[in-house]
Amino acid sequence: MVKGKIVNILRRFVPPYKGLMVLNILFNLFSTILSLFSFAAIIPVLRILFGLTAVDVQWTDLSTVHGLQETIAALRSNLYFMLNDQIALHGSSYVLLMLGIFLVIMTGLKCGAAWLANYYMVPIRTGVLRDLRQQLYDKILALPMGYFTEARRGDVISRMTNDVNEVEASIMSALDILFKDPVMILVYLVTLFIISWQLTLFVLILMPIAIFFIGRIGRSLKKASTRGQEQNAEILSSVDETLLGLRVVKGFNAQHKLRSRFDTLINATRATFNRINRRYYLAHPLSEFLGTTLIAIILWFGGLLILSDHATIDASTFIYYLVIFYSIINPSKDLSKAAYGIRRGMASLERIDAVLNTESNIIEPAQPQKVVFEKEIRFEGVHFHYQPEREVLAAIDLTIPKGKTVALVGQSGSGKTTMTDLVPRFYDPTAGAITLDGVDIRRFATHDLRALMGIVCQEPVLFNDTVYNNITFGVDTTQPAPNGMSWQQAVEQAARIANAHQFITDMPEGYDTVIGDRGSRLSGGQRQRLSIARAILKNPPILILDEATSALDTESEKLVQEALEHLMAERTTLVVAHRLSTIKHADLICVLHEGQIVERGTHEDLYKLGGYYTKLVDMQQ
Numbered sequence: 061m062v063k064g065k066i067v068n069i070l071r072r073f074v075p076p077y078k079g080l081m082v083l084n085i086l087f088n089l090f091s092t093i094l095s096l097f098s099f100a101a102i103i104p105v106l107r108i109l110f111g112l113t114a115v116d117v118q119w120t121d122l123s124t125v126h127g128l129q130e131t132i133a134a135l136r137s138n139l140y141f142m143l144n145d146q147i148a149l150h151g152s153s154y155v156l157l158m159l160g161i162f163l164v165i166m167t168g169l170k171c172g173a174a175w176l177a178n179y180y181m182v183p184i185r186t187g188v189l190r191d192l193r194q195q196l197y198d199k200i201l202a203l204p205m206g207y208f209t210e211a212r213r214g215d216v217i218s219r220m221t222n223d224v225n226e227v228e229a230s231i232m233s234a235l236d237i238l239f240k241d242p243v244m245i246l247v248y249l250v251t252l253f254i255i256s257w258q259l260t261l262f263v264l265i266l267m268p269i270a271i272f273f274i275g276r277i278g279r280s281l282k283k284a285s286t287r288g289q290e291q292n293a294e295i296l297s298s299v300d301e302t303l304l305g306l307r308v309v310k311g312f313n314a315q316h317k318l319r320s321r322f323d324t325l326i327n328a329t330r331a332t333f334n335r336i337n338r339r340y341y342l343a344h345p346l347s348e349f350l351g352t353t354l355i356a357i358i359l360w361f362g363g364l365l366i367l368s369d370h371a372t373i374d375a376s377t378f379i380y381y382l383v384i385f386y387s388i389i390n391p392s393k394d395l396s397k398a399a400y401g402i403r404r405g406m407a408s409l410e411r412i413d414a415v416l417n418t419e420s421n422i423i424e425p426a427q428p429q430k431v432v433f434e435k436e437i438r439f440e441g442v443h444f445h446y447q448p449e450r451e452v453l454a455a456i457d458l459t460i461p462k463g464k465t466v467a468l469v470g471q472s473g474s475g476k477t478t479m480t481d482l483v484p485r486f487y488d489p490t491a492g493a494i495t496l497d498g499v500d501i502r503r504f505a506t507h508d509l510r511a512l513m514g515i516v517c518q519e520p521v522l523f524n525d526t527v528y529n530n531i532t533f534g535v536d537t538t539q540p541a542p543n544g545m546s547w548q549q550a551v552e553q554a555a556r557i558a559n560a561h562q563f564i565t566d567m568p569e570g571y572d573t574v575i576g577d578r579g580s581r582l583s584g585g586q587r588q589r590l591s592i593a594r595a596i597l598k599n600p601p602i603l604i605l606d607e608a609t610s611a612l613d614t615e616s617e618k619l620v621q622e623a624l625e626h627l628m629a630e631r632t633t634l635v636v637a638h639r640l641s642t643i644k645h646a647d648l649i650c651v652l653h654e655g656q657i658v659e660r661g662t663h664e665d666l667y668k669l670g671g672y673y674t675k676l677v678d679m680q681q
Contacts, residue, residue, distance in 0.1 A: 214297025230405030241391035514595035522579035
């Protein structure tokens, strides 16, 4: 199971970094081989220290030997011959010094190779993390609005932050180990077989028992980790709701209720992560205990081989064997932790994939038509529902001629905003069609369609950036500004038309002033006028106004209404309005009730009818 997941992860994340991966594996291999040379210096050192260096060895011509075992024996014999020769010429102390220098040089080269392996691993880890974040962010931008009506914002943020960080901490750390430790283990095992195949075979019989015990501990980690990440998402959602509703919370003295709910949530999360981390941290001590047990058994079995009548290994070589075997224990422990990390990280990766694999119901046409708008927008038998059991719009037929203003009025929940959301394809009708000059808007690329439109919402959407950057948000400032102006001049002109230039110039840094999170440093009217200036600068032929003045005081409403009248001039405008005084001069007013257009006409004609519209006007007066 884990092996299959590892293969899928490698196929998914590593291909863009194949060159770096090859260099990482290559230097890990160099580091491992150099460590063997470092350890090899132990044998002659021990033989010299304990006076075991053979005096009767002869130089062997390697061209006369055959087979691996004979070659190894000949190399060992030649090494001892050279040691004897050097001891005879310079003494044992000199040879020990030379062996020490050899050990230091080999260790230095080994450490350098290990550093280079990590040097090339770093851009793989950071690159994969960047790619995953970019994919997730791009997907969030591409997902339809309908996805976010069902998904909690805190959960989406959690997947973007906590889950991505968990993938980096768990899976990418595990991949780092998987690129390095298997190479070390393989090289060390081959060396152990060369030294003593009997002893190594005995070890390999015991190792599956240790692996079995380690594997059993990690099987429940994935399920617990999934629950833990879900609880982290709930915490973020709770904090997000608290920050958005802080005025209401304090106003109703409801802090104790939210604190009690939050306390329950964080305690449950703590309990979940207690279980996860206790199992996770059991991997290291358990593998260390099992490794030490294996060492003890090897000491016993190796002793039998050394003390037998037909010894296949001498004492100094056995110590070298133990050193190499002990060097396998650390990478083996790391591999067991890597298996835990993958199980833990897979829970987060699956939560990320749940977003990445979400299919958008806004389908882009394979061969989009060129957008042309010269005549009209038309709703033709449009039906729409968010949930199958409740239809929001039913049999909507409406024509909006180019250059005309059409207003939508009605009670809350009657479907006004939904109608405006269908025009830029934030949603698609469940039945019927919306056409632009007779062409279904689903045959246009959404980017081209939305390029025709400017949107001003009831709640202005501004960003924690400068005034200038917020106004130019909807245009490409790398292209020339309109009418031969500079972009600064165009921005100031749009701000003047929107009645915003005066308050902007009164700000500390004028158009370079940062306006805070969601424009928190501005009043409601100022925020709305900035969003209108943004729409004016874009200069769209189609304008959608969704209750743009309903949340303003009288003075701000007057300034905003003047700005809107400038904006609406000679544009095709679809207006959603609660304050009916703002749409008296609309070319057509449509009254919606329970998802249907029940009345349509001018203000005077509708008021004379004495129907729904008359009741709405009288209630407001």
